[in-house]
Amino acid sequence: MKRPFCHLFxxxxxxxxxxxxxxxxxxxxxxxxxxxxxxxxxxxxxxIKQGAVEMLTSIDDQIELPIAILRAExxxxxxxxxxxxxxxxxxxxxxxxxxxxxIKRSRLMEQVKDDPEMGYFIMSNLAKTFLDRLKETRQEVxxxxxxLFKVMQF
Amino acid sequence: MKRPFCHLFxxxxxxxxxxxxxxxxxxxxxxxxxxxxxxxxxxxxxxIKQGAVEMLTSIDDQIELPIAILRAExxxxxxxxxxxxxxxxxxxxxxxxxxxxxIKRSRLMEQVKDDPEMGYFIMSNLAKTFLDRLKETRQEVxxxxxxLFKVMQF
Numbered sequence: 001m002k003r004p005f006c007h008l009f010x011x012x013x014x015x016x017x018x019x020x021x022x023x024x025x026x027x028x029x030x031x032x033x034x035x036x037x038x039x040x041x042x043x044x045x046x047x048i049k050q051g052a053v054e055m056l057t058s059i060d061d062q063i064e065l066p067i068a069i070l071r072a073e074x075x076x077x078x079x080x081x082x083x084x085x086x087x088x089x090x091x092x093x094x095x096x097x098x099x100x101x102x103i104k105r106s107r108l109m110e111q112v113k114d115d116p117e118m119g120y121f122i123m124s125n126l127a128k129t130f131l132d133r134l135k136e137t138r139q140e141v142x143x144x145x146x147x148l149f150k151v152m153q154f
Numbered sequence: 155m156k157r158p159f160c161h162l163f164x165x166x167x168x169x170x171x172x173x174x175x176x177x178x179x180x181x182x183x184x185x186x187x188x189x190x191x192x193x194x195x196x197x198x199x200x201x202i203k204q205g206a207v208e209m210l211t212s213i214d215d216q217i218e219l220p221i222a223i224l225r226a227e228x229x230x231x232x233x234x235x236x237x238x239x240x241x242x243x244x245x246x247x248x249x250x251x252x253x254x255x256x257i258k259r260s261r262l263m264e265q266v267k268d269d270p271e272m273g274y275f276i277m278s279n280l281a282k283t284f285l286d287r288l289k290e291t292r293q294e295v296x297x298x299x300x301x302l303f304k305v306m307q308f
Contacts (some may be wrong), residue, residue: 057292059303064194082281083278083285089285089289116272116274119270119271119274120277123280124273130288131233131237134284134291137288137292138221141291143220146213149217
């Protein structure tokens with residue numbers, strides 16, 4: 001199996017990666033296919049091996065707001081599956097025909113119990129991804145405020 | 155020394171906490187005092203033992219936008235000190251006279267090297283805090299969009 005490059009697993013040793021390999025399963029998804037919805041119980045995470053996935057959030061019953069398009073070569077999603085209360089905070093839809101590597105939280109956590117260093121690396125990478133997203137999202141809020149201030153100055 | 159309750163250290167064993175204790179130092183800060191500024195190198199994190207700290211971000215040279223007020227009984231800041239590139243992503247200012255417990259990243263990382271399980275717990279707690287902040291910030295973006303949609307419907 002070709003190993004997926006996934007930012008979540010950066011820093012792991014060859015042996016740790018081999019152990020992870022046994023937990024992973026590849027799936028093919030068609031363009032437009034739903035992977036999960038915001039608010040559902042988050043049991044698994046996905047590394048993008050090939051293709052792209054769109055992340056969305058519901059504004060109301062009718063409107064979904066696109067948040068990001070994640071691509072192969074590092075992209076991963078379903079991060080809420082690793083953090084209590086384990087509820088997906090966004091929806092995910094395949095943006096094009098894609099191949100995803102799926103990992104169940106329960107199986108990953110068994111590994112981490114035996115190898116806390118692996119857990120340390122994974123959680124450090126996860127924290128970094130969350131911080132990067134947080135900074136991007138704060139930038140959006142800033143842009144809204146800047147616009148508001150400009151409008152108020154007229 | 156009275157142990158600070160800090161969400162970052164939840165789940166640690168008594169022995170792990172005792173080892174951490176030796177790395178911590180309490181400081182007193184006056185209302186309005188700057189702890190760090192957005193963009194500065196992030197070398198240490200702070201648990202709030204008593205009082206409150208305001209987090210802010212610069213909109214431009216003149217305007218700072220308040221992001222949150224963090225309080226004792228769990229609140230901590232300077233989270234960017236644990237994640238590359240180790241640059242504070244917000245500014246912090248004491249909101250009232252406060253007592254803070256300071257921990258240097260370099261000393262914490264030495265401990266984590268010897269005890270990866272401690273690192274796993276800390277990074278898991280950190281990831282949870284980032285995800286919570288990310289959800290709050292996304293809610294703000296949603297409110298902006300909802301307002302925008304309403305305006306457009308008129």
